[in-house]
Amino acid sequence: MSIVITGxxxxxxxxxxxxxxxxxxxxxxxxxAGRNEGKLGDLGGLGVRTVRVDYxxxxxxxxxxxxxxxxxxxxxxxxGRRVDQHRNAIEAAARAGVSRxxxxxxxxxxxxxxxxxxxxxxxxxxxxxxxxxxxxxRNGWYTENFEPALRHAESTGQVLTNAGDxxxxxxxxxxxxxxxxxxxAQDGHAWQTYELSGDEAWSFDELASALxxxxxxxxxxxxxxxxxxxxxxxxxxxxxxxxxxLVALDANIEDGALELVTGDLSRLIGRPTTPLxxxxxxxx
Numbered sequence: 001m002s003i004v005i006t007g008x009x010x011x012x013x014x015x016x017x018x019x020x021x022x023x024x025x026x027x028x029x030x031x032x033a034g035r036n037e038g039k040l041g042d043l044g045g046l047g048v049r050t051v052r053v054d055y056x057x058x059x060x061x062x063x064x065x066x067x068x069x070x071x072x073x074x075x076x077x078x079x080g081r082r083v084d085q086h087r088n089a090i091e092a093a094a095r096a097g098v099s100r101x102x103x104x105x106x107x108x109x110x111x112x113x114x115x116x117x118x119x120x121x122x123x124x125x126x127x128x129x130x131x132x133x134x135x136x137x138r139n140g141w142y143t144e145n146f147e148p149a150l151r152h153a154e155s156t157g158q159v160l161t162n163a164g165d166x167x168x169x170x171x172x173x174x175x176x177x178x179x180x181x182x183x184x185a186q187d188g189h190a191w192q193t194y195e196l197s198g199d200e201a202w203s204f205d206e207l208a209s210a211l212x213x214x215x216x217x218x219x220x221x222x223x224x225x226x227x228x229x230x231x232x233x234x235x236x237x238x239x240x241x242x243x244x245x246l247v248a249l250d251a252n253i254e255d256g257a258l259e260l261v262t263g264d265l266s267r268l269i270g271r272p273t274t275p276l277x278x279x280x281x282x283x284x
Contacts, residue, residue: 001069001099002031003184006044006053006089012104012183013074015177021046022184033064035162036040039184046282055085061092068096070184073103075120082119083126084274098238102183105171107140107197113257115248133190133234134181138264140197143170143279146207150283152236153211154221160222161204162229166253169197169261171273172282178186197258198273207276216279226251250260 005026007013016033032043033053035133040050053064055076065071071093076082086103093101104121112118120138127134153159179196183189202210208221224232226247233243252258266273 002029004031004033004068004071006033007074008032008042009039010058013263016180019178019181023135025185043273064159065096068098070100071098075104083122086123088125094130102135104263107138108260109235114253124271138195139176141170142173144173145220147283153231154215159208160232161250162224162226163204163250163253167201169201171198172279175273179265183267194264195262199266201259201261202276203224210277251267
């Protein structure tokens, strides 16, 4: 039976697909599903089956999940609409009789500290209520999400946050993708919830020190109030909604939302997670 990877045209989905191929999962068993038909055509060159899928289109979900053994439900990028879209996908998986649904949630979703957690937690409840065997992968923060900070530090020598002494146990997108692929390719993960994060939680002072080494210039972390950080982001040309999200996220980080270290990620991938310094060098 096939493994369906939703969001296969996105950055995480593509890496999951590549990881499954490296794990010698037969390509004829892999189904790459996504909305962008042009990008799906590119994935077809890998020898996998491709299918258009839209979380708002029940017929497309039914067609994509037909005959599937396992479905990877990569969370929608449409914040505010995720729960309804995820419900559509879960109901389609139930109609198709899939043997397991794997969902990419958010680190510590049940703790209520993260601005993005509510929709993920609601989706987890939908999974529980569905009766489908499931695996929940609560992904932490991608180190690549700090590439804008790297670029800003490169030009100004500054890292600006309102995160205070908060810490982030980040890992690379590749680390997370390998964990997802391991769960998809192996038995024994049904009814499990994994908290996935990097092996070490770093502070923004430590990020500034790492950037100093990577960039070859002094980088300093400036601790701002939320109001001053919001103003600085808007002065730099960041749109208001994004700026407010980033300020709220920093407040979550100060509250400990992204510092959880469990070792689940490194255990699933069979190696240590990618260190901050190494990831920053790769981004540079």
